[in-house]
Amino acid sequence: MYPWLPNSPENIKKEMLKTIGVSSVEELFKDIPEGARFKGDWNKLEIGLGKPLSEIEIRKFVEKLFSKNKVFMNPPVFLGGGSWPHYVPAVVRYITSRAEFYTAYTPYQPEISQGLMQALFEYQSMMADLLEMEIVNSSMYDWASAAAESFLMAMRIQKKGKTRVLVPSTMNPYHEPVIKAYTEPKGLKIEKVKYDKETGLMDLEDLKEKLSPKDVAAVYIENPSFLGFIEENARAIGEIAHDYGALFIIGVDPISLGVLEAPGKLGADIAVGEGQPLGLGMNFGGPYLGIFAAKWNMRIVRQMPGRIMGLTTTEDGKELGFAMILQTREQHIRRERATSNICTNEMLCALGAAVYMALLGKHGFKKLGELIMYRSHYAAKKLNEIEGVKAPVFKSEFFKEFTVNFDGAGVKYEKIHDELLKRDIHGGLYVGKWFPELGETALFCVTEMHDKGDIDLLVSSIKEILGK
């Protein structure tokens, strides 16, 4: 007997089998050809702990496992790089724990799913206003896969023969292989535009040169960039891209959009990004929220991947209602000619982000963005004061992440990391393996979760480790 399987008691099973007209459950499987059957001892396979467990036993087993993890809260990790330790408001968790939402399927039947569809429409709407773009889909897997799909989309929008996409050399190294895996079969070539060694910003001369053959489908930038600095020439890059007939795609961290200009206002045709900072937690890598938005242009929208909710009315025209829209782009209708194969996405994460955006509202994003910037700048300044430490490496302004170089201290970052760990502090992400020209450099991340005490503890610990 199993509490999750209501018909498992023998008496019920027997009755059902009798109605079906068989004497045993095995008879229902007799059409499986002999050669295709499983022949070993199923119960001896390593599946779970080899026997059913009660809830109490599950809990005890899992507690032992969880006790082997180290959760950093005081202070939170100083790690970023595409996943960041932002706060998760209680209301977000509360709403995404509503069973009517989380145990629902994709709303194929709109009339009984209106609440879910409205909530997702509101996600699309609030994200659209944050980005200043007109159309937002109801989610992709994450920033990396959203960026990859945006490149494929750009290629479809453009005339045949435009097979290159230009990206910054400083782009997120965790996104790069994803983009390669998605785009390589379609013959798309990803090329890196040089960056200015002093500022980190995109080299505009190199950009123009690479655009000159006029076979570029799109130019992509991140803002803020993976290395933390703000790409202040975003608008100019977009204008140059458009001059050469390329689309302009901006990848964003939405939590920066209270202080940084919206991609729609910077000339982006498509915007993508990572919604994880909007109250979703880091969860060791997923689920996250791929943001995907486009401007009001049928040529662009027709090529969009993913599900989109739309406002409509009931058939009698009397009431407002919601439906999934522009579905002829999607795999269940268009099959091999669909804009993407995506089906299951990250709707519950989109719902969480909707709640988050509603909580912060019109003025919360600016306030939060400023708090983050103050604290990250304080951290960089204090670290920079340590002899042999340089923070940030680049002259440009940054948002929440910044590069910290230890070349002057003559110590490998790995050693500093280990020593910090002994003090229950998790330092930043070593970036030397992707950017050897930066030497012993790590990317540190400071958010609203790191207060002055946390930052001071980090600084004094590094001082101590370096013997300064």
Add this chain to the structure above:
Amino acid sequence: MVFRQAKWEEPIIYELGAPGRIGFLVPEVEEDIKKEVGELKVPEKVARTSPPELPELSEVEVVRHFVDLSQMAYGIDNGPVPLGSCTMKYNPKIAFEIANDPRVMWLHPLQDERTVQGLLEALYMLQKWLANIVGCDVCTLHPAAGAHGELTGTLTIRKYHEVKGQLDKKTEIIIPDSAHGTNPASAAMAGFKVVEIKSAPDGNVDMDALRAAVSEHTAGLMLTNPSTLGLFEEHILEIAEEIHKVDGLLYYDGANLNGIMGYARPGDMGFDIAHINIHKTFGSPHGGGGPGAGPVCVKDRIVDPERNIKLSDLLPGPIVMYDEKEDRYYLKWPGPYSIGMLKAFFGNVVPLLWGFTYILGLGPQGIKEVTEQAVINTNYFTKLLKGTRGYDLPYGPERFRKHEVVFSAEPMAHEVDVTAEDVAKGLLDAGFYAPTIYFPLIVHEALMIEFTDTETKENLERYAARMKEIAEIAYKNPKEPKTWPKNTAKGRIDTAKASHPRHVTPTWRVYRLRKEGKLGALK
């Protein structure tokens, strides 16, 4: 049975709240920090010029709004959701607690491996359990959804032929006409041409059509077994032989795994690559459309003996490994022959932990019981409904179904113009979610029904009774079904208008700008 869904006249969130309100207090910047940093210098060229047009609500308003909306949604915790091929089963609450534990939420994906040993151990176990369930050798937990797993599969097939230096001639993937739309879409994304083959009247793959389709260009075949008709593919071994003869790979779409666990395993039937939907078969919730998790497992066959490349070397994402000597778990990141990464980090850990807990609770005995329960439910329901006027049971009507059954409302549609959609709306009115309708495409007026292992005998009986009642009404008063649903939050939704270029409204911003005359039709 009387059913009335909540019908709140809930405004769009933009119409709620009042200027000055906020739902979340952002801490003040410490004075010392302000003093130390001075004025913030956001570069003028990229500083936000006007605040986002977001609503202004207090915390309680946000909560009430979304609670009202939740009451106009319907999930498996409300009642039966027998969407065929979606495997909507109960999501155990102990798994909810474990997967949503704040101690998991605060783990960064790039955290030092020494600090996440417990989680890695759990994920390592899950890799092993899944491999055993599907009869494969190595699993990656990296893909975020079923279709993401399919893309992993088709890219792996591509890589297999690339490594063997034969990609230029391996250009086609064979897919049955009963397949999910994601199959051909995933094959196309990996650059393959799709060759569709038809199903035979008994629901099996038409073997003549298959033989005619197989050629030296065949890179692989994608198949779900049991099929979307709920029928076990009886020719699977011959199919595998045909495909392997031309050095193609067999891909198993795990959508219907719930119908065979304990009785047959993809890896034993000749499949080389299999994906698993944790959010279908292993109890993680569907989240209103996601997140899911779509692990991919392979038989570790040799791809290139000279360079010692195995099929598992092609898999994407970090795979959890165990170093016995040091008693330490670690992540193996993609090597030189891997297809790389398909999302930035590990995988969808929250759904994976749901699955982990689900399997932990059931053990091998319970997992097999799950399949037996699901199959009993399908055939019990089929028995109750079969023969009812208005419904037809196409493709091998005498055969037992596995995880699901596909009825057709074609007789009813043909005779009195009451369609599968009308039947669906009639079920909503009784407080049940509808089946998957109009899929698979090879069944006209399809009603694809999958009760899984979750539904009680009593609910199966109620569901069948309601379908019979709908048929009776259809023949007595065929106009009435067109007025359904009546008991849901809204009446029938105008989906055509929703996508019309002049009306299409994907966001409130579009609604607002259009009203202000600032936005034309979508051109």
